[in-house]
Amino acid sequence: MTPQDDTQIRSIVIVGGGSAGWMTAAALANALGGSAKITLIESEAIGTVGVGEATIPPIRLFNTRLGISESDFIRETKGSFKLGIEFAGWTREGESYFHPFGSYGADFDVHTPFHHYWLADRLNGAQAGRLDDYTVSWEVAKSGRFGRPSRDPRQVQSRMDYAYHFDATLYAAYLRRYAEARGVSRVEGKVEHVSLHAETGFIESVTLDDGRTLVGQLFVDCTGFIGVLIERAMQTGYEDWSRWLPANRAVAMATSSDADPLPYTRSTARAAGWQWRIPLQHRTGNGYVYCDRYASPEIAEATLRDTVEGEPLAEPKHLRFVTGRRKQFWNRNCVAVGLSAGFMEPLESTSLHLIQFGIMRLLTLFPDQTFSPTLAEEYNRLTVAEYERIRDFLLLHYIANDRDEPFWRDMRQVELPDELAFKLEHFRRAGIISLDGRELFGKPSWLAVLVGQGVLPERAPGLAGRAGERGIPVAERLSQVRQAIVAAPGGMARHGDFIRELIG
Numbered sequence: 001m002t003p004q005d006d007t008q009i010r011s012i013v014i015v016g017g018g019s020a021g022w023m024t025a026a027a028l029a030n031a032l033g034g035s036a037k038i039t040l041i042e043s044e045a046i047g048t049v050g051v052g053e054a055t056i057p058p059i060r061l062f063n064t065r066l067g068i069s070e071s072d073f074i075r076e077t078k079g080s081f082k083l084g085i086e087f088a089g090w091t092r093e094g095e096s097y098f099h100p101f102g103s104y105g106a107d108f109d110v111h112t113p114f115h116h117y118w119l120a121d122r123l124n125g126a127q128a129g130r131l132d133d134y135t136v137s138w139e140v141a142k143s144g145r146f147g148r149p150s151r152d153p154r155q156v157q158s159r160m161d162y163a164y165h166f167d168a169t170l171y172a173a174y175l176r177r178y179a180e181a182r183g184v185s186r187v188e189g190k191v192e193h194v195s196l197h198a199e200t201g202f203i204e205s206v207t208l209d210d211g212r213t214l215v216g217q218l219f220v221d222c223t224g225f226i227g228v229l230i231e232r233a234m235q236t237g238y239e240d241w242s243r244w245l246p247a248n249r250a251v252a253m254a255t256s257s258d259a260d261p262l263p264y265t266r267s268t269a270r271a272a273g274w275q276w277r278i279p280l281q282h283r284t285g286n287g288y289v290y291c292d293r294y295a296s297p298e299i300a301e302a303t304l305r306d307t308v309e310g311e312p313l314a315e316p317k318h319l320r321f322v323t324g325r326r327k328q329f330w331n332r333n334c335v336a337v338g339l340s341a342g343f344m345e346p347l348e349s350t351s352l353h354l355i356q357f358g359i360m361r362l363l364t365l366f367p368d369q370t371f372s373p374t375l376a377e378e379y380n381r382l383t384v385a386e387y388e389r390i391r392d393f394l395l396l397h398y399i400a401n402d403r404d405e406p407f408w409r410d411m412r413q414v415e416l417p418d419e420l421a422f423k424l425e426h427f428r429r430a431g432i433i434s435l436d437g438r439e440l441f442g443k444p445s446w447l448a449v450l451v452g453q454g455v456l457p458e459r460a461p462g463l464a465g466r467a468g469e470r471g472i473p474v475a476e477r478l479s480q481v482r483q484a485i486v487a488a489p490g491g492m493a494r495h496g497d498f499i500r501e502l503i504g
């Protein structure tokens with residue numbers, strides 16, 4: 001054994017068995033390959049949050065790294081494919097736009113992105129049509145079809161990207177089987193006491209309600225909103241972001257579905273928030289995210305019941321949350337992953353993604369028994385930046401609405417975080433989308449929401465207002481792209497048939 005081996009982490013305790021706990025257990029078991037003992041403690045009596053069904057494209061990377069095939073995944077989680085999110089009524093009642101996965105149009109030339117041409121055309125009063133007309137993802141999604149993106153960059157189908165809708169409880173169960181097959185031990189029980197080292201404040205052990213004590217070197221807190229280790233024991237603190245994103249409740253209810261699932265999420269603006277519709281193979285997930293200063297739980301539940309399609313499959317579930325983040329995600333020898341780390345409303349399906357990236361970052365910065373504080377500092381620095389960028393992107397959806405209800409009027413008055421104000425100013429003045437290259441949501445996403453919410457620049461950037469390269473008029477090029485997009489769904493299967501074929 002080398003001296004370095006002596007300091008390796010040999011024992012990891014994960015507390016919590018929701019999506020966060022089992023994603024962490026599966027990823028650690030896969031990455032560590034038996035070189036550390038991994039124990040997961042969960043309490044059936046407490047249960048899991050039981051919602052969380054829509055994702056964004058990087059989830060595919062998580063499954064690929066674990067060696068999980070798409071067909072197994074879709075079969076086991078009763079999943080469906082997701083090409084983006086339709087935002088209905090977010091500017092005003094009756095209007096909608098699509099936030100696509102993937103990008104817009106096609107590349108015309110090297111220095112001018114496609115959307116500059118579209119903006120120039122739009123600002124010149126020409127008739128290029130809606131931005132949505134230039135996303136192949138929406139054309140395919142609204143046709144109820146699905147196909148994987150083309151690898152040929154000359155095809156507009158190469159501009160698509162996709163994620164999944166799935167039953168998160170089934171996903172956790174699947175990952176549990178995966179993790180247990182790779183040596184993870186599961187312990188049923190409720191953590192009642194956490195022992196901290198008197199001088200260092202490091203966690204030494206946890207004690208269960210039946211008196212058993214489990215020691216460990218690295219602890220991962222996946223206990224949900226309560227944060228049994230990171231907050232209740234270590235008192236790390238929480239930064240409340242309600243002044244930007246005031247929604248603090250949700251009511252969720254699954255309904256039956258006779259038709260094949262649609263390959264996209266719908267988010268519909270309501271008086272005090274917004275409602276999701278997530279189509280799975282066997283049911284539709286629905287929920288109303290709202291702020292209780294503008295609607296009571298009774299009104300929210302009635303709104304949900306009145307507007308869902310299909311028959312309710314269970315009584316509605318009411319949830320409360322405070323938008324924000326833990327002051328430190330990694331504190332001493334404890335890393336918080338999942339709802340224990342923080343929460344932002346599921347408007348862009350980012351929670352499971354934050355779990356995934358929290359785990360990937362932990363693996364990249366994996367500590368040894370010396371727990372260099374630099375590792376925790378770096379982990380926290382990167383995670384704070386990721387949370388803040390997502391927060392700003394979510395807030396962008398609200399600030400330029402044209403709705404009349406008090407909630408929406410108040411959202412127009414929210415004081416913006418500096419970086420979001422800077423980005424808005426750049427776009428309004430010159431049509432520039434200023435991202436720093438590390439953003440989860442790239443330029444097509446910002447463009448979709450900016451234009452979708454009716455924010456347009458004073459002028460189009462760069463050369464786009466001039467005749468295009470090689471002398472082809474811009475209107476003609478736009479029209480060619482549109483024709484290719486309209487034709488794209490024709491070669492694809494119905495989404496339901498695609499799933500049936502895949503899962504056999």
Ligand SMILES: Cc1cc2nc3c(=O)[nH]c(=O)nc-3n(C[C@H](O)[C@H](O)[C@H](O)COP(=O)(O)OP(=O)(O)OC[C@H]3O[C@@H](n4cnc5c(N)ncnc54)[C@H](O)[C@@H]3O)c2cc1C
Pocket residue numbers: 015016017018019020021041042043044046047048049050051052053054055168189190191192222223224225226228250252287319321337338339340346349350351352353
């Ligand atoms: C309304 C709503 C909608 C959402 N929609 C989406 C979505 O569409 N997409 C998305 O990506 N995410 C979504 N999320 C977030 C998603 O649900 C969570 O990120 C995800 O489920 C992870 O939860 P978790 O595992 O951290 O916590 P939980 O599911 O709450 O699990 C906590 C675990 O800890 C255990 N536990 C707690 N205390 C103890 C204790 N003392 N001892 C032992 N065990 C304990 C529990 O038994 C449980 O196993 C949504 C969240 C909400 C609230």
